[in-house]
Every structure is written in C-alpha cells, then in structure tokens.
Amino acid sequence: MALAQAIMTSLLDADLSGSELARDFEKSMGFFWQSTHQQIYQELRKLADKGWLNKREVNQSGKPNKNVYGLTLAGREALADWVFGPTKVQPTKDELLLKLYNLSDDNVEHVIGEITHRREEVMQRLYLYEAIRRRHYDDPGSLPVRHKGVYLALASGIHQGEQFLSWCDEALTLLATVTGSAGH
Amino acid sequence: MALAQAIMTSLLDADLSGSELARDFEKSMGFFWQSTHQQIYQELRKLADKGWLNKREVNQSGKPNKNVYGLTLAGREALADWVFGPTKVQPTKDELLLKLYNLSDDNVEHVIGEITHRREEVMQRLYLYEAIRRRHYDDPGSLPVRHKGVYLALASGIHQGEQFLSWCDEALTLLATVTGSAGH
DNA sequence: ACTAACATGTAACCCGTTACATGATTAT
DNA sequence: ATAATCATGTAACGGGTTACATGTTAGT
Numbered sequence: 001m002a003l004a005q006a007i008m009t010s011l012l013d014a015d016l017s018g019s020e021l022a023r024d025f026e027k028s029m030g031f032f033w034q035s036t037h038q039q040i041y042q043e044l045r046k047l048a049d050k051g052w053l054n055k056r057e058v059n060q061s062g063k064p065n066k067n068v069y070g071l072t073l074a075g076r077e078a079l080a081d082w083v084f085g086p087t088k089v090q091p092t093k094d095e096l097l098l099k100l101y102n103l104s105d106d107n108v109e110h111v112i113g114e115i116t117h118r119r120e121e122v123m124q125r126l127y128l129y130e131a132i133r134r135r136h137y138d139d140p141g142s143l144p145v146r147h148k149g150v151y152l153a154l155a156s157g158i159h160q161g162e163q164f165l166s167w168c169d170e171a172l173t174l175l176a177t178v179t180g181s182a183g184h
Numbered sequence: 185m186a187l188a189q190a191i192m193t194s195l196l197d198a199d200l201s202g203s204e205l206a207r208d209f210e211k212s213m214g215f216f217w218q219s220t221h222q223q224i225y226q227e228l229r230k231l232a233d234k235g236w237l238n239k240r241e242v243n244q245s246g247k248p249n250k251n252v253y254g255l256t257l258a259g260r261e262a263l264a265d266w267v268f269g270p271t272k273v274q275p276t277k278d279e280l281l282l283k284l285y286n287l288s289d290d291n292v293e294h295v296i297g298e299i300t301h302r303r304e305e306v307m308q309r310l311y312l313y314e315a316i317r318r319r320h321y322d323d324p325g326s327l328p329v330r331h332k333g334v335y336l337a338l339a340s341g342i343h344q345g346e347q348f349l350s351w352c353d354e355a356l357t358l359l360a361t362v363t364g365s366a367g368h
Numbered sequence: 369a370c371t372a373a374c375a376t377g378t379a380a381c382c383c384g385t386t387a388c389a390t391g392a393t394t395a396t
Numbered sequence: 397a398t399a400a401t402c403a404t405g406t407a408a409c410g411g412g413t414t415a416c417a418t419g420t421t422a423g424t
Contacts, residue, residue, distance in 0.1 A: 103333025
C-alpha cells in the first residue's frame with residue numbers, strides 16, 4: 001500500500017540495510033506498519049531503480065557484508081510531495097468481531113477466553129508505549145515539529161490501546177451475565 | 185482473509201443474493217468488514233462448490249433474476265467450528281500516521297486539514313452508530329446471546345470512533361502551537 | 369430506440385504471505 | 397567439520413483492487 005513511503009520514512013534519520021529495516025518493521029515503525037524482510041528487499045530494489053535510494057556495500061567485522069540504503073535528494077523530494085497526495089486507510093479486519101456475530105451459548109466461554117487473552121496482549125503493548133512516551137515524549141509541546149508528528153503517531157497507538165481495554169471490560173461484563181444466568 | 189465467514193455470517197438470518205450481500209458489505213457488515221461485489225461473487229461460487237451454500241434462482245418482477253444463496257447444514261457447522269479456531273487480525277494501515285512521521289513546517293497546515301477532515305468523517309459515522317445503538321440496542325443486557333455479540337461489535341466501532349475523536353483533538357491542539365508560534 | 373439501474377460476472381494486476389534457498393561468519 | 401546466526405535473496409500462491417464486459421428490465 002505505501003510500503004515505499006514507510007521505508008523511506010525509516011531512512012529519514014539514518015541509512016539502513018535491508019535487515020536493519022526489517023528489524024525496524026518489528027519495532028518502532030512496525031508499531032503501526034508491518035512488513036516482512038522479503039517484501040522489504042523487493043521494495044528496496046524498486047526504490048533504488050527509481051533513483052530514490054542509493055545503495056552502498058558496507059563491510060562488517062564478524063558478520064557478512066550488508067547493503068546500506070540512503071535517501072537520495074530525489075527520494076526526499078518524492079516523499080515530501082507524497083504527503084500532499086491522497087491518504088489511503090486500510091481499516092482493521094479483526095476476526096474476533098466476526099466471531100461475536102456468531103456468539104452462542106456453545107461458544108461464549110471460548111470467546112470470553114479470547115477477549116481476555118487479547119486484553120492481556122494489548123495491555124502489554126500499552127505498557128511499552130507508555131514507557132516510550134515517558135522516556136522520549138514527556139513534554140510534546142517543546143519538541144521540534146517533526147518529533148511532534150512522531151509523538152502523535154505514538155499517541156494514536158496509546159489511545160487505541162486504552163480504547164480497546166475499555167471495550168474489553170464492557171464486553172467481559174456483558175458476557176459474564178450470559179454464563180452467569182444461563183448456567184452450564 | 186475470512187471473507188467466507190463474513191459472507192456466511194451475513195446469511196445467518198436470511199438468504200441473500202450476491203448483489204444484496206454486496207450492499208450489506210457497504211452497510212451493516214461493511215462497518216467492520218469491507219469487500220467488493222467481484223470478490224463476493226467469486227467467494228459465493230467457492231462456497232457453493234464446497235457445499236456450504238446452496239443456490240437457487242429467484243424471479244423478480246421488474247428486475248433481472250437473482251441467485252439467492254443460503255447456508256447449508258454443513259455450512260452452519262463449518263461456521264460454528266470456525267469460531268473455535270485461531271483468530272487473525274489485520275491491523276489498520278493508515279497513511280496519515282506515516283505522514284505524521286514526515287511532519288514539517290511546510291506541511292503542518294495540510295496535515296491539520298487532513299486531520300480535521302477525518303475528524304468530520306468519523307463524527308458522521310459515530311452519529312450513525314449511536315443512532316443504531318439507541319434504536320436497536322438500548323438495553324444490551326436483555327438481548328438474546330447472539331445479539332449481545334452483534335451489539336459488542338457495534339460498541340467496538342463506537343469506542344474506536346470516540347477514541348479517534350479525542351486523538352484528533354489532542355493532535356489539533358498540539359499542531360496549533362506549531363502554526364501559532366512559528367507564524368506562516 | 370435510448371438511457372438508466374440492476375445483477376452477474378471475467379481478466380489483469382498488485383501486494384502481501386509462505387516456503388524455500390544461498391552464502392558469510394562465528395562459535396564449538 | 398558442524399551448528400548457529402546473520403544477510404540477502406527467489407518462487408509460488410492467494411487475496412484484494414481495478415477495469416472491463418454482458419445481459420435484463422423499466423422508464424421516456
């Protein structure tokens with residue numbers, strides 16, 4: 001969808017290799033944009049062909065060489081222009097909601113289990129996000145412009161997490177009445 | 185991803201044709217599961233081939249005939265079993281967050297515009313959701329089990345909408361300081 | 369006859385996922 | 397030598413999107 005821009009964005013601050021990018025896409029950038037190394041290597045080649053990235057080989061001691069990519073001037077310009085274009089959104093597809101449409105006495109318990117599990121996962125992630133916020137974005141108002149933007153992306157994740165927790169609580173409360181009154 | 189189950193779920197209450205399903209996937213079911221008519225027709229054929237749906241032609245007065253599909257017993261069972269399987273989630277990919285990572289003095293105004301626009305859209309959808317809640321799900325506790333699930337899916341959309349609005353407010357407040365202090 | 373809406377499709381393409389492959393380096 | 401990790405890829409498949417195609421009925 002916009003993997004090209006996600007990669008280029010990752011390269012704004014530092015030049016990175018394919019594997020380093022892939023790791024990024026499991027952490028910072030990956031918080032809201034997932035991808036695999038296979039896809040990334042493909043896209044890197046396309047972007048280099050387009051002249052938006054340049055590639056240089058770097059010798060590493062104790063590890064195989066890596067190909068490090070950096071934004072070219074054309075790449076920076078293309079990225080800057082992209083911001084003014086149309087914004088695509090790919091809404092969440094969560095099979096849990098589909099399952100809820102199929103709720104029955106037979107599966108309430110199981111669904112409750114799933115919600116509980118997901119609540120736990122989201123809580124973990126929230127802890128992480130909050131830690132990052134406390135460490136790096138304590139006073140958003142005083143940040144330089146671009147970092148304000150990065151902070152807002154993080155804030156979006158935090159809001160979403162909190163929202164999900166509160167939804168889980170509502171759901172678990174409501175579903176408890178089902179198992180509670182209907183018996184087993 | 186799980187289009188098959190989304191379709192079968194839509195057929196739980198009533199038999200529907202391809203075009204009727206497509207319309208559903210722009211309204212009720214479409215609130216959290218999008219699809220196009222092309223995909224739907226394809227999937228319907230697959231499901232019929234599998235024996236999970238049956239097909240019958242229905243004459244309509246004033247319109248071309250339609251092929252109406254209904255769940256077979258095997259289909260209902262497959263759907264019921266599916267609930268106990270693994271749950272896939274495809275998280276949102278929102279280019280707006282990517283754009284925020286690229287925030288600069290040059291594009292703040294534009295980004296503010298985009299956020300404002302999105303806020304409006306989400307607000308509209310929230311009104312719709314709230315209207316549905318008030319009309320059909322005023323007292324969730326007293327609903328039959330399955331409808332409790334459907335309500336929770338709706339509630340999820342409402343929570344998400346509210347979360348987004350509050351995020352927008354935080355974002356717009358923070359970004360106002362940029363244009364405000366930096367001038368134009 | 370012509371247009372518009374309805375219903376059903378086919379085909380090409382793009383993107384993402386999964387599975388598999390290869391070479392380099394270090395540690396045992 | 398062998399195993400483990402790192403870095404980089406290729407190939408096949410599947411799902412989803414976009415564009416295009418075809419027939420039916422009603423209204424003018």
